[in-house]
Amino acid sequence: EGIQGQLIYGGSGNLAEFDGYEVQDSIVLMGFNSGSQWLNAPRLGAKAVVFIEPEMTMRGEAEAKFISIPISIPRFWISKADAASLQALCAVHAAPTVRVQCNMHWQRKLTRNITGIIPGTDPKLKDQIIVIESYYDSTSVVPSIAPGAESACGMASLLELARIYKKYPPGRTVWFIATSGHHQSLVGIREYLEKHLPELQHPGAGHRMKAWFSRVIPGGSYYYVKKPPQIYLFCGLDLSSQTKGVGVFYKGYFYDIREDIQNKFSDIARVCRENSEKVGAVLGFDPGKTFADGVNPIAGKNWRNFIPGKIALDAEAVTLAGARGISFVSTDDSRALVDTPFDTPEKVNVANLAFQTRLLACLFYHITDDTNSPEAVNVSKFPITEASNFARMTLQGGFARLTGQVLILNLKKGFIPNDPVPNSLVVWRGYNVNAVNIFNKSLMGVRGSIIQMVDKDGKFNFPGLAPLTAHGGAGRKTVMAAYRLDPDTGEIVYSPDMGIFGADFYPTDISMSSGIKDIPLVVFKCRATSIFDLVDPQALHTLPFIEIYEGDTNARPRMFGYSLAIPEWQVSHVEDCAVVFTMPNTRLKITMAAGPAATRLVLINASKQHPEGIGYLVGNGTSITNTSLKVAKDMWTLDEFRINRLAKYRIINEGIDKLHRTAKRQIDLAEKALAQNRYSALDSYARAAWGYECRAYPDVQKTAKDVVN
Numbered sequence: 001e002g003i004q005g006q007l008i009y010g011g012s013g014n015l016a017e018f019d020g021y022e023v024q025d026s027i028v029l030m031g032f033n034s035g036s037q038w039l040n041a042p043r044l045g046a047k048a049v050v051f052i053e054p055e056m057t058m059r060g061e062a063e064a065k066f067i068s069i070p071i072s073i074p075r076f077w078i079s080k081a082d083a084a085s086l087q088a089l090c091a092v093h094a095a096p097t098v099r100v101q102c103n104m105h106w107q108r109k110l111t112r113n114i115t116g117i118i119p120g121t122d123p124k125l126k127d128q129i130i131v132i133e134s135y136y137d138s139t140s141v142v143p144s145i146a147p148g149a150e151s152a153c154g155m156a157s158l159l160e161l162a163r164i165y166k167k168y169p170p171g172r173t174v175w176f177i178a179t180s181g182h183h184q185s186l187v188g189i190r191e192y193l194e195k196h197l198p199e200l201q202h203p204g205a206g207h208r209m210k211a212w213f214s215r216v217i218p219g220g221s222y223y224y225v226k227k228p229p230q231i232y233l234f235c236g237l238d239l240s241s242q243t244k245g246v247g248v249f250y251k252g253y254f255y256d257i258r259e260d261i262q263n264k265f266s267d268i269a270r271v272c273r274e275n276s277e278k279v280g281a282v283l284g285f286d287p288g289k290t291f292a293d294g295v296n297p298i299a300g301k302n303w304r305n306f307i308p309g310k311i312a313l314d315a316e317a318v319t320l321a322g323a324r325g326i327s328f329v330s331t332d333d334s335r336a337l338v339d340t341p342f343d344t345p346e347k348v349n350v351a352n353l354a355f356q357t358r359l360l361a362c363l364f365y366h367i368t369d370d371t372n373s374p375e376a377v378n379v380s381k382f383p384i385t386e387a388s389n390f391a392r393m394t395l396q397g398g399f400a401r402l403t404g405q406v407l408i409l410n411l412k413k414g415f416i417p418n419d420p421v422p423n424s425l426v427v428w429r430g431y432n433v434n435a436v437n438i439f440n441k442s443l444m445g446v447r448g449s450i451i452q453m454v455d456k457d458g459k460f461n462f463p464g465l466a467p468l469t470a471h472g473g474a475g476r477k478t479v480m481a482a483y484r485l486d487p488d489t490g491e492i493v494y495s496p497d498m499g500i501f502g503a504d505f506y507p508t509d510i511s512m513s514s515g516i517k518d519i520p521l522v523v524f525k526c527r528a529t530s531i532f533d534l535v536d537p538q539a540l541h542t543l544p545f546i547e548i549y550e551g552d553t554n555a556r557p558r559m560f561g562y563s564l565a566i567p568e569w570q571v572s573h574v575e576d577c578a579v580v581f582t583m584p585n586t587r588l589k590i591t592m593a594a595g596p597a598a599t600r601l602v603l604i605n606a607s608k609q610h611p612e613g614i615g616y617l618v619g620n621g622t623s624i625t626n627t628s629l630k631v632a633k634d635m636w637t638l639d640e641f642r643i644n645r646l647a648k649y650r651i652i653n654e655g656i657d658k659l660h661r662t663a664k665r666q667i668d669l670a671e672k673a674l675a676q677n678r679y680s681a682l683d684s685y686a687r688a689a690w691g692y693e694c695r696a697y698p699d700v701q702k703t704a705k706d707v708v709n
Helices: 037-043 059-063 080-091 150-167 187-200 205-216 263-283 315-320 350-369 627-647 654-675 679-708
Strands: 003-011 027-031 048-052 075-078 097-100 114-118 129-135 173-179 231-238 246-249 291-294 325-330 400-408 424-433 436-438 450-453 459-465 476-485 492-496 516-525 527-532 545-550 560-564 577-582 587-593 599-603
Touching (some): 003 048, 037 527, 075 080, 129 187, 173 187, 187 315, 263 291, 476 516
Parallel strands (some): 129 173
Antiparallel strands (some): 424 450, 527 577
């Protein structure tokens, strides 16, 4: 059926551009280059947002158009040509009624990882394997328009290297691997390693003992210990074309694993840097400006200084698994068009890409053909003398796997969760360290959340998670969640249960203390409610702590859940919103705090007749709009009740009364502005009222408690 409502034009998303419109239940037409201000539309009650195709955009704009939490805000893309007539109608405040529809479903799709092998020609080196890998998929904030030209640079370079080695065979054997699903949280390389890990692992003591007994015990069959492929070095190509520079790196931001493994890569990076100097002398370029050593801190620079942004690299998964994985990455390029519909072939600088590929071809010549014999002297040497060893868990990492099943509690069958929930989406959402979530929403086009659709039995399998040992002993816990969507509306109908039958007994923060772990994820039938404007009016940062209570009993709900947006390191905009999951048609009260005993937000639906609130009816799939004003009114009403009760006993604080009166004046101005659809004034007055009452609230609360006690 789609979504129907009056269409209004929101410009660039500034609150002033909504003035005069009735935003509640509308559909907002808006410029794409609106940063994170597009969130003003759902804050004011809009049903959906339709973004107009811009002349040009950049990756930061694209990343601002999706949110790190599963909040229900339908967003659409419309071409400039199709939007022109609609803009004209909105310009004269004609407010046409429109209907928007979408047919974008979550699906499980089979993709391919492709391997090509060129055997080595040197009798002494041919058993030593060098892997050269890149990815061939693309991504875009508009999924159906994902040209991905810049994202294809690494694959173009890999194909050129394969052509060269086909013509001039290398001394060492070279595996060329093309992976898919790079932008879906590195799923291509993770699945490749998961499939081949048993054959890549060196035989353990058990296998060797079995082989020994098979030789010494007569009459038995001989047990052969298979020798794994001798992979000496894995090299991922992650290139772009807006720069000539390229560098060698041993880690990225996806896993951001411990840095005390740097010594494993120091020599190969040094050799690559020295060889780039030789190549520069021949080809006539300055290697100090063209090649970056992202392993050894040359001139005080570490690996983070060479890439203007956070990047996820396929070789990170290989390094996590205990092997030697390095990446050759284009430096000093922000990849401005990646993740946008404008990442088209004509914008690729082919000359820069050709220059990088020519340099890499020269470096790979040394990697594939230089000797690594300890006896060789006065020759160019390859510094790695033994093959990599892959493992599920090591003292400094490991390629861990998390499996499990999405379940719901059916009390007719028992008192433990027992019914599987097929067609659910399971999500890995980063790490929790000392109650602080560490999460990257997007890493230059690579999605930070690992999302997987379960099978018909509700089972999931997440390969390539980092165990505890990968982060230097920090108590990181893996954060998991599961959701099921309505196939017709896209709304969340099952979410993680944080109540007594859910996370209290079956935690969603998992300690990966072993190489393989199996867990249940318990969900409940729910409706989702969005809340906005969750910025502390005093400290001006998002509120990190939330508590939820039943509206009638003030007790913790039996089944509930929530998801808070997490402030992200190196990201300028803040997602000041949250989504609360409750059983259908229930009333809830919500409080949020900046820290212990620092309550900043109270949403209780208070009135003069019920000053302690009756709770908001949030279980019917709505949003609590104009949150700042509602918070200010609820806190003011509760404080008014407490202040009047204290005044009966001559307990008066003139400072608190002044803040309280000032907040009331701002509330009155805010309500007047809302009635006149002056949203910029509404926001100013409402946040001022919230700020004043927020300063009075803790003193009023403390005094009331002291008197009672």
